[in-house]
Amino acid sequence: MKTGAKILVESLQREGTEIIFGYPGGVVLPIYDELYDSSLRHILVRHEQAAAHAADGYARASGRVGVCLATSGPGACNLVTGIATAYMDSVPIVALTGQVPTNLLGNDAFQESDITGITMPITKHNYLVKNAGELSRVVQEAFYIAGTGRQGPVLVDIPKDVSTGLADDVKLPEKVTLRGYNPTYRGHKRQIEKALDLLGHAERPLIYAGGGIIASNASPELVEFAQLASIPVTTTLMGIGCIPCHHPLNLGMLGMHGTEYANFAVTECDLIIAIGARFDDRVTGKLETFAPHAKIIHIDIDPAEIGKNKRVDVPIVGDVKAVLQDLLTLMKKRDAHEIWLKKIRHWKQHHPLKCPTNGALHPQYIIRTLSDLVKDKAVIVSEVGQNQMWTAQHFCFHNPRTWITSGGLGTMGYGLPAAMGAHFARPDVPVFDIAGDGSIQMNIQEFGTIASNQIPVKVVILNNMYLGMVRQWQELFFDRRYSYTELPAVDFVKIANAYGIDGMRVESPDEVLPALQASLDCDGPFVMDFRIEREENVFPMVPAGAAINEMIGGHPRI
Amino acid sequence: MKPHTLSILVENRAGVLSRVTGLFSRRGFNIESLAVGPCEEPDMSRITIVVIGDDEKIEQVMKQLNKLIDVIKVSDLTDSERVERELALIKVTAELGTTRAEIMQIASIFRTQIVDVGAKTLILQVIGDKNKIDALEKLLRQYGIKEFVRTGTVGILRGSKTVTSGK
Numbered sequence: 001m002k003t004g005a006k007i008l009v010e011s012l013q014r015e016g017t018e019i020i021f022g023y024p025g026g027v028v029l030p031i032y033d034e035l036y037d038s039s040l041r042h043i044l045v046r047h048e049q050a051a052a053h054a055a056d057g058y059a060r061a062s063g064r065v066g067v068c069l070a071t072s073g074p075g076a077c078n079l080v081t082g083i084a085t086a087y088m089d090s091v092p093i094v095a096l097t098g099q100v101p102t103n104l105l106g107n108d109a110f111q112e113s114d115i116t117g118i119t120m121p122i123t124k125h126n127y128l129v130k131n132a133g134e135l136s137r138v139v140q141e142a143f144y145i146a147g148t149g150r151q152g153p154v155l156v157d158i159p160k161d162v163s164t165g166l167a168d169d170v171k172l173p174e175k176v177t178l179r180g181y182n183p184t185y186r187g188h189k190r191q192i193e194k195a196l197d198l199l200g201h202a203e204r205p206l207i208y209a210g211g212g213i214i215a216s217n218a219s220p221e222l223v224e225f226a227q228l229a230s231i232p233v234t235t236t237l238m239g240i241g242c243i244p245c246h247h248p249l250n251l252g253m254l255g256m257h258g259t260e261y262a263n264f265a266v267t268e269c270d271l272i273i274a275i276g277a278r279f280d281d282r283v284t285g286k287l288e289t290f291a292p293h294a295k296i297i298h299i300d301i302d303p304a305e306i307g308k309n310k311r312v313d314v315p316i317v318g319d320v321k322a323v324l325q326d327l328l329t330l331m332k333k334r335d336a337h338e339i340w341l342k343k344i345r346h347w348k349q350h351h352p353l354k355c356p357t358n359g360a361l362h363p364q365y366i367i368r369t370l371s372d373l374v375k376d377k378a379v380i381v382s383e384v385g386q387n388q389m390w391t392a393q394h395f396c397f398h399n400p401r402t403w404i405t406s407g408g409l410g411t412m413g414y415g416l417p418a419a420m421g422a423h424f425a426r427p428d429v430p431v432f433d434i435a436g437d438g439s440i441q442m443n444i445q446e447f448g449t450i451a452s453n454q455i456p457v458k459v460v461i462l463n464n465m466y467l468g469m470v471r472q473w474q475e476l477f478f479d480r481r482y483s484y485t486e487l488p489a490v491d492f493v494k495i496a497n498a499y500g501i502d503g504m505r506v507e508s509p510d511e512v513l514p515a516l517q518a519s520l521d522c523d524g525p526f527v528m529d530f531r532i533e534r535e536e537n538v539f540p541m542v543p544a545g546a547a548i549n550e551m552i553g554g555h556p557r558i
Numbered sequence: 559m560k561p562h563t564l565s566i567l568v569e570n571r572a573g574v575l576s577r578v579t580g581l582f583s584r585r586g587f588n589i590e591s592l593a594v595g596p597c598e599e600p601d602m603s604r605i606t607i608v609v610i611g612d613d614e615k616i617e618q619v620m621k622q623l624n625k626l627i628d629v630i631k632v633s634d635l636t637d638s639e640r641v642e643r644e645l646a647l648i649k650v651t652a653e654l655g656t657t658r659a660e661i662m663q664i665a666s667i668f669r670t671q672i673v674d675v676g677a678k679t680l681i682l683q684v685i686g687d688k689n690k691i692d693a694l695e696k697l698l699r700q701y702g703i704k705e706f707v708r709t710g711t712v713g714i715l716r717g718s719k720t721v722t723s724g725k
Contacts, residue, residue, distance in 0.1 A: 116573065117573075117576070120573075120576065120577060120580055121580060121581075121584050124627070125626075125628075128572075128573075145627060178627060179569075179630055179723060180568075180569060180626070180627050180628055180629050180630045181627045302625070303621050303624070304618065304621035304622050304624075304625055307617070307618075308618060
């Protein structure tokens with residue numbers, strides 16, 4: 001007989017867990033006691049939200065399931081934003097929560113919250129474990145559900161008497177089978193043939209590549225497919241890194257802050273191959289005018305995404321890696337779409353992203369300098385807002401899983417804790433958190449975690465003393481009425497120093513490279529406070545509800 | 559926009575009903591009627607939901623239902639030959655010597671059963687599709703309906719076709 005707590009820890013180890021991000025509390029004391037002399041590594045965060053984001057950052061950077069742990073009530077509730085973030089971006093995490101003893105469930109007991117009820121809409125599945133005997137099976141199922149099909153978060157709620165209760169070892173199946181859960185991995189043969197037929201007839205095809213490619217580790221197949229069929233690729237925010245930035249077929253990001261040439265290509269193409277993407281409103285702009293001349297092939301593992309927003313001509317449900325492999329097997333190399341590619345080269349040449357150079361400290365310059373400095377040897381995490389968009393636009397990503405950002409939910413405060421998690425997945429490269437002065441303050445307490453564990457996260461704060469993206473919208477659409485978007489100056493270096501972290505303030509362009517170099521030279525964490533041009537905007541921009549070729553802040557159309 | 563009858567086979571576990579109904583409310587669907595009960599498999603339940611929406615929206619909601627781990631099978635019965643029934647219990651004012659005879663006559667035409675006879679009221683039990691029950695309710699309203707209780711619709715395909723787990 002073993003305690004539930006011991007069964008839990010053994011189950012986690014059986015699933016290959018190497019690290020947990022968590023925060024102790026009353027009802028998880030038995031679990032923490034078991035962790036005390038376990039070989040499982042535990043990182044004590046300073047707020048449970050950070051535990052969820054760290055597990056998420058670890059999962060995105062490694063491709064494995066991330067794990068976080070919190071106590072009942074407020075602890076569990078503090079995980080909610082992190083779980084929702086993972087859910088929106090299909091990130092596999094298992095969130096473990098303590099719960100009041102089963103005899104007190106529903107009793108408004110101290111630190112009780114109905115966390116399975118609360119997280120029902122933001123988890124792929126969740127469990128309330130009722131006895132220690134079912135714990136090992138539940139953990140096995142939780143990891144299986146989180147990490148297969150369209151990945152996502154799974155929560156396991158464990159009452160205190162389940163942790164302390166005794167049970168015998170249960171023989172678990174080699175492979176989990178759930179009769180209500182059977183993801184489709186292989187694409188339907190007839191649909192793949194139809195897709196090949198459309199590909200054969202297209203004159204102006206375009207690949208619209210999303211985060212699903214990263215999730216299924218299909219970047220090599222994607223690049224091979226694009227090259228063989230001679231099709232340009234535009235990526236979503238989540239898809240960045242699936243094709244190297246400098247690849248001649250890469251058009252960069254599309255959508256609200258996409259490149260002009262990507263958005264032009266969408267508007268003029270005659271065939272879209274959407275792969276692991278979901279026609280999100282930030283991508284499509286006004287739906288009716290999105291790809292108005294195109295037939296659409298949509299490849300996705302989640303059948304519910306197909307046809308959700310946009311009518312599709314050829315739906316292919318399946319794991320994008322498997323479907324791309326099938327396409328590659330059946331496809332014949334075809335001649336380059338020379339006229340189309342020439343048009344795209346023309347757009348790329350005449351509508352590049354702008355990087356202002358007037359002696360002031362511009363964020364685009366900082367991102368480009370960092371990109372040139374670290375090249376493909378870094379993981380870049382961002383917060384949400386202007387900092388995120390400038391990074392997505394100007395950093396040159398070479399590899400999948402090196403760009404980690406909260407896309408769907410757009411969670412400010414995500415970056416610092418996610419960067420902590422990413423470090424444990426990729427200890428071989430430096431991890432940068434690109435932040436704004438607004439978003440860094442949403443989880444700034446994690447300076448404590450990176451300091452005490454010497455997690456070498458390099459924090460780049462693009463400090464404009466505004467909630468920059470909201471201010472930009474106020475400037476453009478609310479007559480410059482800056483309602484509650486100005487933030488007072490904060491000396492971030494002093495804050496960092498108070499936690500025992502080194503830092504540097506940067507006020508002019510010539511200090512940028514030395515500061516970034518200093519951060520790399522520092523073995524531990526490092527905080528850089530870049531005092532950037534205050535009213536810098538993210539351009540180009542598609543105003544909400546406009547067609548995506550109606551961008552502001554771009555070049556005059558030639 | 560028309561009513562769709564969805565037959566949903568689910569694991570018989572705590573919380574399944576709220577997973578299913580939560581999905582409807584969160585995606586902006588109003589459930590017209592709902593019926594849940596055990597079915598031919600001991601560890602499963604069957605939920606019948608009537609929901610109004612256009613075909614595309616219904617397709618989306620079915621796909622979302624299918625994503626729930628505890629949902630085993632979802633079928634839209636709407637365009638198939640099927641039997642649908644509801645049951646209603648209607649307590650209607652029926653004073654002796656006044657309207658009682660008239661009400662009993664209506665009850666007989668509608669092939670309802672009178673399941674309780676009180677001094678001042680009768681309880682009618684009626685089984686039928688939605689239209690029949692609506693019609694009876696409308697007719698009885700003039701006599702004074704004191705209480706009206708109605709189940710959700712249950713539906714089943716005609717012939718040998720079934721909505722089962724396929725095991």
